[in-house]
Amino acid sequence: MDFGSQIKKIREDNGMTQEQFALKLNVSRQAVSNWENNKNLPDIGMLIVISNVFLVSLDYLIKGDEKMNNMTQKIIKDGSETRRAKFNMVSSIIGGVLLLMGLVLLIVKGLSVEYIDANGMLHENFFLIPVSFLCLFCGLISFLVIGIKTIFCKVKNKRSM
16 A cells, blocks of 8 residues: 555544645645645654554554555655765765865965075975875865766666656
8 A cells, every 4th residue: 555545544534534634734735635646745754743643653654564655765765865965965074174184285385484404404394295185186086976976876866767
C-alpha cells in the first residue's frame, strides 16, 4: 500500500472529510489531497503529528506494508542528500582554509626580509614557498573534486528520473 492510500484509509477510518482531516492537522485541504494522490509527501514533523493524533505507528506510516513505499524512499533519499551536503560543506571549508593559508604564506614570504648575520649565516624563509604551493594545490584539488562529484550526482539524478 502506498502512502496516499494509507492516509486516505486513516482519514476514512476516522469518518472524516479531507477538510476535517486538514483542520485537525492544521494544514490545507489541498495538502491532504496532494498526500492522498501521492503528489506531495509530508515532512517528518507532520508524520509525527499524524501518528499522535490518529494513534497510528510511525512504522506503519513510513514503511506501510511489507514492501517499501514512497515515503520510505523519500526519507532514505533525504538522509543521503543531507549527508552529501554536509560533506560538501566541510570539504569546501577545508579547501577554502587551505587556499587562504597558501596565499597568506606567499604574502609572508614576499614581505619577509633575508639577511646575513654577523657569522655570515643567511637567514631566509625558503620553506614558505613549497608549503604555500602545497596548500594552494590541496585547496584547488579539494574544490575540483567537490565540483566534479556534484556535477556527477546531478547528472546521475537527472538520468534516474
